[in-house]
Amino acid sequence: MARLVFLGRLADLAGAGERAVEPGPLAEVLALLPPDLAIALLDERVRIALNGELVGGPESIVLRPGDELAFLPPVSGG
Amino acid sequence: MATEVHLLTHPFHPGQYVGPFTTAHPGLGGVCTFVGEVRGENGVEALELSHYEPLTLPGMKALAQRAVARFGLMGILVVHRSGVMLPGEPIVCVSAVASHRRAAFDAVDFAMDHLKSDSWFWKREKRCGTWRWIDPRPDDYAARDRW
Numbered sequence: 001m002a003r004l005v006f007l008g009r010l011a012d013l014a015g016a017g018e019r020a021v022e023p024g025p026l027a028e029v030l031a032l033l034p035p036d037l038a039i040a041l042l043d044e045r046v047r048i049a050l051n052g053e054l055v056g057g058p059e060s061i062v063l064r065p066g067d068e069l070a071f072l073p074p075v076s077g078g
Numbered sequence: 079m080a081t082e083v084h085l086l087t088h089p090f091h092p093g094q095y096v097g098p099f100t101t102a103h104p105g106l107g108g109v110c111t112f113v114g115e116v117r118g119e120n121g122v123e124a125l126e127l128s129h130y131e132p133l134t135l136p137g138m139k140a141l142a143q144r145a146v147a148r149f150g151l152m153g154i155l156v157v158h159r160s161g162v163m164l165p166g167e168p169i170v171c172v173s174a175v176a177s178h179r180r181a182a183f184d185a186v187d188f189a190m191d192h193l194k195s196d197s198w199f200w201k202r203e204k205r206c207g208t209w210r211w212i213d214p215r216p217d218d219y220a221a222r223d224r225w
Binding site: 009 | 128130132133195196197198199200201202211212213214
């Protein structure tokens with residue numbers, strides 16, 4: 001399994017801070033999520049981190065077993 | 079040690095960090111410390127900060143190192159809370175030690191503006207029993223862009 005992590009208000013939308021998913025291309029992973037959550041995750045202001053490293057965009061991501069993909073909405077600061 | 083950075087999930091007393099930090103820098107010319115606390119205005123009952131472990135602390139450490147390099151500090155201390163806080167509890171403490179006061183003042187201002195706009199924290203507040211997420215404010219970006 002791989003893991004999606006939701007920060008900030010995305011956690012409320014997802015109903016949990018994280019969710020275990022089957023590995024595979026991200027587009028296929030997102031297609032199995034509730035549509036409103038998938039749309040929110042693909043908002044251009046949401047940054048993405050794969051295994052703790054920021055990555056450019058969701059297009060080319062393929063989740064492998066054990067991967068952690070975090071969705072980071074705009075921060076509200078310290 | 080030029081930078082000291084802590085991300086805490088429990089209440090803290092700034093003095094317990096600032097005291098040892100300043101005594102670790104004999105010969106300093108000035109120390110400037112800022113402490114931010116949870117405001118109790120407008121019926122705020124609690125504030126919750128959440129963070130993402132793999133990014134938040136490394137980001138704070140990188141910011142501390144930038145401040146040291148940019149202002150030629152002897153050292154900088156950054157302490158930040160995560161979790162649920164009540165009005166009057168400290169959220170953040172930044173303390174800079176330098177040979178001259180201007181560098182210490184400016185470094186603390188710089189670090190706070192970047193912590194407020196760039197750090198990986200998500201904030202929500204509880205009023206009348208209801209939690210509400212806080213969106214980033216244009217003022218925060220404007221403050222950062224001064225630098």
